[in-house]
Amino acid sequence: MRRVAIRVAAFAAFAFSAHAFAAETQFVLITHAPDSDPFWNVVKNAIKDAGQDFGVTVSYRNPPNGDLADMTRILEQVAARNYDGVITTIPDFDIVQAPIRKIAAKHIPFITFNSGTERQSEALGALLHVGQRxxxxxxxxxxxxxxxxxxxxxxxxxxxxxxxxxxxxxxxxxxxxxxxxxxxxxxxxxxxxxxxxxxxxxxxxxxxxxxxxxxxxxxxxxxxxxxxxxxxxxxxxxxxxxxxxxxxxxxxxxxxxxxxQQPYLQGYIPVAMLAIMKRDKTQDIDQTRKTLLADANFQRRLKLYGLVPQFGPRHVSTGPSFITRDNVELVEKYAGQYR
Structure with a gap:
């Protein structure tokens, strides 16, 4: 009975810890995209799934009309808050670098994705970049x-x-x-x-x-x-x-x-990696990648949606691949949602 009580107490403590992690861990993902662009619906689905899989809360923010000045204001607002992690695109390095550097100066871990280059990402101090060249x-x-x-x-x-x-x-x-x-x-x-x-x-x-x-x-x-x-x-x-x-x-x-360019991966991977780093108290990209690749939820989603990420020593390539008449049936049912 004593052993059972210890196990129950341990499970309760774990459940409480997981709940507390989810409640306290707040990420934000910022893009340059207008509301009218359907591409980003897939990214939104991805961050929702990653948030559920890794027990974190992720907010999506963007300039409704795609105005980069508006995006800059959003980044300034994000820099003024104490998020646990930030994910952002780099649509124009010269325009967005100042507020992103403010985020970096606060030692908030952040990942860039979709737009921008790997070199720009590194120059800004990001952990890594997820996207295609x-x-x-x-x-x-x-x-x-x-x-x-x-x-x-x-x-x-x-x-x-x-x-x-x-x-x-x-x-x-x-x-x-x-x-x-x-x-x-x-x-x-x-x-x-x-x-x-x-x-x-x-x-x-x-x-x-x-x-x-x-x-x-x-x-x-x-x-x-x-x-x-x-x-x-x-x-x-x-x-x-x-x-x-x-x-x-x-x-x-x-x-x-x-x-x-597999937009689902562009949304899912940054959230997952930031969550693992937060949970495991590490910024070791290699170990984080190994942990992610071993995660059952991640592997299930890769198989279900037919996704293939390419992990490099630091950055992650999500494309390009090509959808043609020969393979369109494989992804057709997921188009606009997960592909």
């Missing part, structure tokens, strides 16, 4: 287009306030031997505006052989513009990221491929 992703996409005979393209950029977004256009252009600056269109984020601008550009530039959209926000209205110009099936179309609409277009052959 945008130029490499654009280059890989361009190589596929080059193999299909593409020499001239239109890069539809709905996120021109993010300097890293141009790296996708530049990589694609370098791969096919085209000038990305002359090939890039500032489309804006309003669907009607995107459609009209793409329609107008295709009218003025009948030599365009391919369209590269930098996300579903620009891809879906661009597809409508292509249809209006009666170019469906005649123009090579590729995009970054997925939605159910994009996947249906891939299955039909209207879209050649989508570049998949």
């Amino acid at each position: 945008e130029y490499d992703a654009g280059m890989a996409a361009g190589e596929l287009a080059k193999a299909a005979g593409v020499k001239r393209f239109l890069c539809v950029n709905n996120n021109v306030t993010n300097p890293e977004s141009f790296e996708r256009c530049r990589g694609f252009g370098d791969a096919i031997g085209a000038d990305f600056k002359q090939s890039t269109l500032d489309s804006g984020n309003d669907p009607t505006e995107v459609e009209n601008r793409v329609f107008g550009t295709l009218s003025k530039r009948p030599d365009v052989q391919a369209i590269l959209a930098l996300g579903p926000t620009s891809a879906v209205p661009s597809l409508r513009a292509v249809q209006q110009r009666r170019l469906t099936g005649k123009i090579y179309f590729a995009t970054f990221d997925m939605t159910p609409e994009i996947n249906r277009a891939i299955a039909k052959g209207t879209v050649a491929f989508a570049v998949d």
